[in-house]
Amino acid sequence: MRIEKRLLARVEGTAQLELVWENGRIRDARVRIPSSRGIERVLEGRPFMDALVITPRVCGICGHAHLMACVKALEDAIGHVRLSQKAKLVRDITLMVEMIQNHIKWFYLFVMPDFIRLGEKLDEFEPFRGKRWKEAISVASEAIKVIAIFGGQWPHSSYAVPGGITSNFTSTDVSKALALVSRVEGFFLESLVGMPVEAFLSLRKHGSWEGLKGDVKLFIDLCFKYGLERVGMSYGRLLTGGEVFPCITPGHFTGEKKLCSLNISKIREADGSPYSGAKRVRYNGMPYETGPLARQFLSGNPFVKRLHKMYGDSYMVRVLSRLLEVWELTSTVKEKLTSLYSFIKEPSCQIPFQKPERITGEGVGIVEAARGTLIHRVSIEKGVITRYHIITPSVWNLGPRCEKYLGVAEKAMIGLENPIHAEMVLRSFDVCSVCTTH
Amino acid sequence: MNILWIQRLSCCGNTHSLLNCETFDSLLREVSFLFHPSLSAEGEEEVVEDVLKGKLKVDILLVEGAVKVDDERIKELCRMADYVMAVGSCASYGNIPALKDDSVCGLQYRFKEKGGLLGSDFVSKGGLPVINVSGCPAHPEWTAGVIRSLSRGIKPELDSWGRPKEFYSSLTHWGCTRNEYFEWKIEPESLGSKKGCLFYNYGCRGPLTYSSCNVILWNGVNSKTRAGTPCFGCTEFDFPRAGLFETKQFAGLPAELPIGVSKRGYIMLSGIAKVFAPERLKLED
Secondary structure (H helix, E strand, C coil): CEEEEEECCCCECCCEEEEEEECCEEEEEEEECCCCCCHHHHHCCCEHHHHHHHHHHHCCCCHHHHHHHHHHHHHHHHCCCCCCHHHHHHHHHHHHHHHHHHHHHHHHHHHHHHHHHCCCCCHHHCCCCCHHHHHHHHHHHHHHHHHHHHHCCCCCCCCEECCEECCCCCHHHHHHHHHHHHHHHHHHHHHHCCCCHHHHHHHHHHCCHHHCCHHHHHHHHHHHHCCCCCCCCCCCCEEECCCECCCECCEEECCCCCEECCCHHHEEEECCECCECCCEEEECCECCEECHHHHHHHCCCHHHHHHHHHHCCCHHHHHHHHHHHHHHHHHHHHHHHHHHHHHCCCCCECCCCCCHHHCCEEEEEEEEECCEEEEEEEEEECCEEEEEEEECHHHHHHCCCCCCCCCHHHHHHCCCCCHHHHHHHHHCCCCEHHHHHC | CEEEEEECECCCHHHHHHCCCCCHHHHHHHCEEEECCCCCCCCHHHHHHHHHCCCCCCCEEEEECEEECCCHHHHHHHHHCCEEEEECHHHHHCHHHHHCCCCEECCCEECCEECCCCCCCCCCCCCCCCEEECCCCCCHHHHHHHHHHHHCCCCCCECCCCCEHHHHCCECCCCCCCHHHHHCCCCCCCCCCCCCCCCCCCCCCHHHCECCCCCCCECCCECCCCCCCCCCCCCCCCCCCCCCCCCCEECCEECCCCCCCCHHHHHHHHHHHHHHCCHHHHCCC
């Protein structure tokens, strides 16, 4: 028996993988996430509005999702907050755009270089030099401009506030945002799936993933070449907490046939373990995977449904779910932007005047972040935060084991024979250590 | 120019911010990354070992994130590099990770105290103290701008907080589209308004913060204050202060006045401004 420690590159933050080998196979795996920054403690004792500025700083790549979970939690605690249709639409749009940029960067910057390490010659995907690698960064940052148009900047904007949003924009701004989203759509069709929209939609109808071309096909071929189409399976339990109509619906899947609704009172977080700074979270006592695979499976994406039926919750299916979600998000963003024109004259923010010191209450905010379900809980007393509690997607996926169950990502690595494959499986969860410990 | 990027207690926000640099592609042609935690294919340990052994030369070391006061590894790396850049407010001043943890600081400061991990006298091989590209996150054009200057042999002039003057010598207020409302002391009725200045009631630190956010726009298109969000002063050592959406007041006056304005001057000017404010500015959106 041999124990091997690997410090991971190409993840958000710092993570260490500890592998226990026996007879050439991984017998046990631990995901170690080091030091936390103590953001929950930083919030205690502050005026509640400060959370809108500090919680996005949990994460540099999904800070916007933290902002959205935070503002929902605050609105829940304040009570009776009404939002204009305009504010609702814009919040959904910016949240989804953050996911889109994450998925694109993740695939090209974090996933594809692993195949180069396995020995593939993929010049276009080579870090710092590859054409496609650079193109992905440029497309992602074009997409992010949509958030900046409505939110002032990205990363770390704080433009959602109880009662709405701070910005008031013109229809020209909306048109520009639409143009930026079209560029992402073009990239998806031309580079990722390699076909015109009609062809893609006709494949989508029946989930015929075998017909996809472009970089997605290249990825699928590489998975088959290296035997990654069936490895990396975990418990097969999937969970989605947030909702963005129509492309993301909440629910959970226990691994059997039926999709079930979600009861958030069954979500429990317990303290971590001696080896990881991360806590662990269970639904109904069980570990669950969250993220694009869960989202797209539960929302009935035809590609993901068929892929899941054939290969389960494998490495390949997990990565493809994230990629194919780009289309679902992009088309929903386009629809929402288009309908935004009719609400442009609505108020951006409307909140009944209340002195902050009169506000006492508890609230919860649930949203989907790029990596999965994100939950913020807040307690406010006379305008001051007395308790703030965050459950991030990475706590679901990368949290440590409990007495009964291994962590979701830990389980997925058992039995693998190649250390790079183990890293790849871990990376397929879109590892975010900065969120895991916060 | 060899660049080494190291992360400590960070959110990776400065990395993702830099990826938004409008000319990132050409930056990659001008300099070469020995290692970047999010971008490199291979691991960090080998590269760092080679640097410490003197096999690899580091021209610019960039540190993202606050550091522990006993981080010998970073200290050693800083000694090996020609120039050391703290990218973002965590690496510059300690910021959020240092708020509740005494063992955490920035490279050459801990909030307003000079010293930090490297000590107040630290000067890198190239003859500069730590270059603080503060901001939460650092603006991509500032980070890229400093890298480009250094790679052309131009040493940035630094202000008293270690920040390159080129980006931090004017206030955030400069170029804000709400300036006219500031001058005439007109506040918005609520958040979400295109008009009105956020300094008077919503805690905007624009007139109290050094940054060029409204001159070199974010993502090339906007800024916080243009989007109706107050400036939170994230380039200053004391970010995040408590009460970020509030303007503290004494006897109807902001507790802190715009930098360089005397109390007497403020009272006189604002009284007059309010009375004579043009009608057109008083209209809501």
